[in-house]
Amino acid sequence: MRLITWNINSVRLRIELLARLVEETKPDIVCLQETKVEDALFPAQRIAEMGLPHQAIWGQKSYNGVAILARQPVSDIQRFDRAGKSDCRHVAATVDGVGIHCLYIPSGGDVPDPAVNEKFAHKLAFVEELTAWGPTATKASEPTIWCGDFNIAPLEHDVWSHKELLDVVSHTPVEVEALTRMQASLGWIDVARHFVPASQKLYSWWSYRAKDWETSDRGRRLDHVWTTPVLAPRLKHHAVVRDARGWTQASDHAPVIVDLT
DNA sequence: ATGGTTGATGGTCAA
Numbered sequence: 001m002r003l004i005t006w007n008i009n010s011v012r013l014r015i016e017l018l019a020r021l022v023e024e025t026k027p028d029i030v031c032l033q034e035t036k037v038e039d040a041l042f043p044a045q046r047i048a049e050m051g052l053p054h055q056a057i058w059g060q061k062s063y064n065g066v067a068i069l070a071r072q073p074v075s076d077i078q079r080f081d082r083a084g085k086s087d088c089r090h091v092a093a094t095v096d097g098v099g100i101h102c103l104y105i106p107s108g109g110d111v112p113d114p115a116v117n118e119k120f121a122h123k124l125a126f127v128e129e130l131t132a133w134g135p136t137a138t139k140a141s142e143p144t145i146w147c148g149d150f151n152i153a154p155l156e157h158d159v160w161s162h163k164e165l166l167d168v169v170s171h172t173p174v175e176v177e178a179l180t181r182m183q184a185s186l187g188w189i190d191v192a193r194h195f196v197p198a199s200q201k202l203y204s205w206w207s208y209r210a211k212d213w214e215t216s217d218r219g220r221r222l223d224h225v226w227t228t229p230v231l232a233p234r235l236k237h238h239a240v241v242r243d244a245r246g247w248t249q250a251s252d253h254a255p256v257i258v259d260l261t
Numbered sequence: 262a263t264g265g266t267t268g269a270t271g272g273t274c275a276a
Contacts, residue, residue, distance in 0.1 A: 009267080009268070009276085010267095010268060010269075013268070013269090034268095034276085036268075036269065061269085061270095062268085062269050062270070062274090062275090063269085063274090063275070063276095107275075107276055109275085109276090110276095119275090151276095207265085207266075207276095208265085208266040208267050208276090209264080209265040209266050209267090210265080210266090211265080249267095252266090252267075252276085
């Protein structure tokens with residue numbers, strides 16, 4: 001089973017990039033974030049033609065929006081309000097016996113202080129709520145995947161410069177500690193780091209603002225795939241589709257692939 | 262310390 005998570009940054013603008021990704025990588029499940037479209041306008045038919053006719057979507061106008069797209073039927077679709085908002089950041093469904101959760105954790109704005117920045121407070125509240133909810137919702141023995149744009153790069157080598165990003169939202173100690181607590185309370189596997197040693201740089205996002213993203217390579221690992229321990233023996237492969245960051249009119253996030261047997 | 266780019270929208274807001 002091949003799963004891809006991708007912050008597509010507008011599914012309508014980049015629908016043909018999604019088609020290319022699906023054609024080149026043949027995923028069974030695609031989790032999208034930042035679809036930026038309400039459900040009635042979601043390009044469901046075009047995506048069905050790509051071979052992903054079974055869909056759990058939850059979007060709104062302009063902002064946010066998540067989707068699970070699958071070759072096989074989806075069941076038990078759930079849409080979760082989080083941190084007091086109904087802003088289309090968490091959709092879940094069961095596919096091939098695996099619980100799939102597609103998450104878009106708030107970016108958090110610019111100032112890493114919850115007292116003065118409501119967006120950063122929202123981000124922390126979102127993570128705290130998931131931390132409390134996760135273990136009550138899922139046992140470690142259940143095959144479950146949480147994936148998506150978590151907007152936090154937790155490890156030193158998840159960013160191009162640990163020192164320079166310590167006060168940059170996405171890598172500040174307070175949010176890194178919150179995400180680390182979430183993973184510890186769940187006791188799940190960070191799939192990328194299951195395959196790539198923590199000593200090795202690994203990114204999934206490069207800013208649009210860089211003059212030359214590829215050469216400067218100032219990336220961050222914001223996109224994650226976590227699984228319950230019961231899935232460990234089924235984990236076979238992981239890859240960041242870095243090429244996709246260089247496609248014409250690319251998303252600033254690259255897709256992340258995980259293969260399970 | 263600042264500015265740099267992109268997307269949805271139609272003036273800005275969010276990232």
